[in-house]
Amino acid sequence: MLNTHYLKVCNLTLKGIVLASCLLFNACAFTPETVVKQPMTAKPTAVTPVKSNNGAIFNVAAYHPLFEDRRPRYVGDTVTINIIENTNTTKNFESNGSKDGKAANSITSLFGHNVPAASFSGSSSNSVKEKEDAKSSNVFNGSITVTVIDVLPNGNLSVSGEKQISFDRGTEFVRFSGVVSPDSITVGNFVPSNKVADARIEYRTNTKVDAASIAALVARFFLSMGAL
Template sequence: MNRLVTRIGRSARLALLVGSAALLGACNLMPTVAKVDVAEPTSARPVAVVTPGVSNGSIFQAGAYRPLFEDHRARLVGDTLTVQIVEKVSASAKSTSTVEKSGSVDASLTALPYQGVAALGKLGVGGSSTNKFAGKGGTENSNEFSGTITTTVIEVLPNGHLLIAGEKQIGVNDNADVLRFSGQVDPRSIQPGNSVASAQIANVRVEQRGRGGGADAQKIGWLGRFFLNLLPI
């Protein structure tokens, strides 16, 4: 009876040890999300411009200047700018290499000291070698993204360029889609209607992620990921 209890205790400890090791291994194999370095913050409030009061009766105020004969365009911190996101990147590469090398050696004896020609017969040595190698490789990648987002000017750089950033969140039932964008805009690239194409924006950062049941369903469970990384094949 004591031996049976001892065996059960050992089996329980062994099972607990294996389970703990599997759990710790699974914790180390949790999926990591690739991070996009979107400029922070994604919104900004207009900065109050303090200008000395001028009592000359003029209606012009330098701190609140807006061109009279010009469409509204983003130019100050806190202004909004609509971005037409059209990003398409494709790349492909192919390589082929072939190497072939062959050689042959042939030798024969026609005479030896104190031996006649008849004694030698057709004594000879020959050899040949051939080496061949052929290899092919190829890779292809294609990404396409399109959408529209209204961003906010979060900083005006010394050269007049605008640093913009924005975020859009859409929630439906238990799912939420988040779109974040940031980049650097030359004011001269802004089109009528206060919009600009993403192709004319420098240092573009675009991030779209989902949260909720739909996003969780696309992930591999921790136990499946553990065996996927543990098995050699």
């Protein structure tokens, strides 16, 4: 009877812990902080249509330069950023130090009385050696299409954008912002990330822990306690 009651209590406790853990982990799923401190997109400004003069040979409303391509140049236009970031850092530090000391002394009298000659000597030696090696490597490859949110006075384009990819257990966030020179835009409106000024590139994730995984972890915990 006691064992049955003990099993019921353990079962209720297990269910309570699983439920509380699920609520806790679901509450922890939030949009991660961003280093991009500007709008993610911008709508193009409304352009007042030019009244066409159908009686003239030159139609202002239909004018388009003969050699002009479709490169982004206005707020709301889009450009694709090819992210090709590869950073390697290496740090080496080495320090050596040594110190030697010697002392010698002799005593011929003690409290006004002559004593046989006595001598004392001592020596010490200390050495210190430190060595530190640190290495870091980061690779980030991908692509993201961003929006022109501002046209600077010199013609450069301030761009920004975000891409979200959702999976079973959370959402991945890819964010990008920077300043693009129109001369860096290649055919197809592509720009490599290493030619973007003031670039801010980030990849973050918002992961939710599956309830089944929590239940399995808690069950293993109680099984390990039962073995004791």
